[in-house]
Amino acid sequence: TQLLEQSPQFLSIQEGENLTVYCNSSSVFSSLQWYRQEPGEGPVLLVTVVTGGEVKKLKRLTFQFGDARKDSSLHITAAQPGDTGLYLCASRWGATNKLIFGTGTLLAVQP
């Protein structure tokens, strides 16, 4: 059972457009991480959000953790071809250190 659902599953946009991807769960998480994965490589951490309502910015990427800590979003402003990749959200499973990943959003930014 996938505890974290991401949407959309695929997204193809033109360079310069804005986009938002979502990560949702029926469970409350103490923290949430976002990773980006490029072809042929492992995922790389982008950011960790911990506090409900928290907003973090990483250049053109804005991450938000929902007030109830059951959802998160990633907004990209003026997307670039270099943003192309698979975006994954992840959180701990219960009280363990097992990190569970969402289903992923595959983003393609066309020049």
Added chain:
Amino acid sequence: DAGITQSPRHKVTETGTPVTLRCHQTENHRYMYWYRQDPGHGLRLIHYSYGVKDTDKGEVSDGYSVSRSKTEDFLLTLESATSSQTSVYFCAISGGGQNNSPLHFGNGTRLTVT
């Protein structure tokens, strides 16, 4: 980059044969993980280790076993490979037990079971 090496990087094997994948780290991190990645499923946790000889099951552990006899090595074994185990396998490590400790991933092993 975190010192994580997965071997082999690619493997083709026949149904019913045993397969062992190796993850080696040079970071002395306590936690090690094995994930598989398939289209439409993101990353799914197979097993993880929280110390030498300490392991626990993940979401999709059936058909897999692991061993960790020393800090730097975490082995994933498919006792009798099946076609459904064709996938890309990623190893990851984490240094801390804190809730927001990041994972550092290897570059994956592509396994094909024919």
